[in-house]
Amino acid sequence: MKRFGETETIFQDMDRLNPNTQTYKPESLPERESELNQLHSALRPATMGSTPLNVFVYGPTGQGKTVGISLKTNQLQQYANGKDMDLTVVTVRCKGMDKSYHVMTHLVKNIREKRLGPGEELPSGYQQKTLLSMIISELEAISGTVIVVLDEIDAIGQDDYILYELPRAEPKGVRLSIIGITNDLQFRDNLDADVRSSLGEDEIEFAPYNADQLNNILSRRAAGALRKTEVQDIKNPFESLDSQILDSDVVPLASAYAAQESGDAREAIKLMFRACRFADDNGEPVVREEHVRQAHEYLERAAVERGIKSLPTQRATALLTVVQAEISGNTPAETNYLYSVYNKFCIKSDINNLSERRFRDKLNDLVDASILARKRKGRGRGLGMTNLYTLEVQVETVLENLEGDSRLSDLIPNIIHHRHRQ
Template sequence: MDDGTGIANNPYGSTVEIFADESVLKEDWQPEELPEREDELEEIRNSLAPATRGVNAHNLFLYGKTGQGKTVAIDHELDLLKEFASGTEKLELSVVKTSANNQSTSYQLAAHLIKEIRGTGKKPSGIDQQSMFDLLYDELRSLNETIIIVVDEIDSIGSNDDLLYELPRARKNGHLEDHWISVIGISNDLEFRDNLSPKVKDSLYDSEIEFAPYNANQLTSILERRAERAFIDGVLTDDVIPLCAAFAAQDEGSARQAIRLLYKAGEIALNNEQETVEESHVREARDILERKRIEEGMRSLTTQDQFALLSVVALETAEETPARTRQVYQKYKSIVTRLDSNQLVERRVRDHLQSLGMQGFLIAETRNRGIQGGNHYRFELKTDLEATLEILSEDSRIDEIVADLVDIATANGLV
């Protein structure tokens, strides 16, 4: 049937409508309000407020797992501060934002900041560290009197953290005599603070705010506000939002994950020409996103990460998890022997296991050893076993081992 637009037979011409404003479900959409983070917003405001009183804002660290609203909260408060600055002569403000990205050093971070301030051109390179810092001070001098530097993924800077020590002291040390400078660091790595060198901690550390994972009720309200704008009235069945919220809350409590689930469920309904979004769409969306997450994560695993993961998967198929490091290590040794690969010592394997925990593949539970002192760890698989086995089996180096594990998992009724 022709609807008069001439596109009736075009495969893009779906007659079903689900979304009222799909852009609201996109990653870069900026919410106007964050009622679930009122306390954190107030703490950020109190830390930034000295800038309005003619001195530097406090240095600030925001911690929390992924998708907890750290970035959106800081953006919200900085926007308000900029708005305040534009209406008064009391505050001349410049905000510089950058991400430390994977494995940055102080040198690279300084180069990133220079590029960010210049707004164009390539990152400077080929000079020594002090010259790079001097170049950064030159650029910073061209900015307004009060400078706030936001460094996302600040933990990526690792042990070469000289710049984090230098920046907050730039005024005192005469590099930026006429400026007030402060640094806001954002991190997903909850242990980063403990690993900072004492001199950086001392120089940089004024206050910290931890963003606790959202619970299912908070995620429900976040989703409801989005859904009201994003979807046509009445297309979401009652279970959809609570289910998206529950799935995300069971995992990391991430608002990003909850929003992605809702968006994907809507797309699945639409692609299937269905008039309403239902619980089954959310379940399908969860499976698709989980698989994608594992696939993406696996691409960045090193060979030894992969062997460590495979060891835990092997214990999982035999229903022997959570497992102590020693147990995982035994499995690891048999795997590398079978593959005729380089064998690491137990401590290094434990490092790989912990890194897999950080990357969301494993649950790494810490137990205190009581009077013996120190901690020991227990590891179990966090990702879906069946999907993990399936993705691992695509790697020809380990596919025979994975095939054996699939047999064991099947025999144990796990897949």
């Protein structure tokens, strides 16, 4: 067994490469200067005794929305504190709250806590309307300028009551501004036109980072995280990176991977963190390209495994038909062959039987998730084309990740049994 404190480390402050927003928050986001300037413009009225504008912020995950809005509102809060201005920022992270109702209970609690300190309970058992009045009276009790940040508000789906009512509420003695943040563009497009226009007095888009921006982000975060490095000039992070710890192609490779896949800074940081940890855990003094490749493979595999674990029943069953085909030596397999296996599976496990066409959609969903691979083949002259499917992952990986699934408990033991007989 390894002993703690025994080996040298390349890290100085690991938290800086930890993508978890709670662990470390960057002090500045140079890549989001223009977006944060737009936010600045919307919030500035607060410093002039007027009401800041309602803002709708949107863009895919990992684009610095949460961290950027928090930087900017903190900055305003500090300014207000210095000027003895009456300003309160209340944030609700709506992730996992599937109704306006939940958001409202948290809003009541969070506003109360701003006034009375932590330890307030979530109100329960009230009607929606009553909760709205509670929010309004809480706002009036706090008074002054109040900025309500609703992060990941897309969680509420169709139930937009709070977004409709809150901008229309007129708490007395309060200058109220709402910042709604969403990762889901569809949510913005589906919003009721009234809601969208009242909430989105200003709209700010956080578009995906490109490889250059990710390069700078990673360089800055790595510079603070790794040893013997000093961040002298934040605008030119490459100069401050210790080339002895980080091979020169490491950051560009990690950025290229992340830019190709999503432009998600969290994914880029995760990849970089994993690569550095691989090197460090091996007691190696230098992070090399190879560690990045290894980390990429590791994370991709982990994502696929999570994907397999969370497959809906029909897709999981479709996947098992290909596993069965593979075990019996019948891959690449045609759709109609897999469909006949599927029909047997449906009888065995009492699963609702889809049409061949819908079954094929499930196979193709699995291709999109990189769990299956698809090839097209001509059936012969004048007979059109057909699809052939194979597994993109190991049989083992699928079985391990679906084994405990009770919906499939009539199928998996059989497949495993069959496999051992081969």
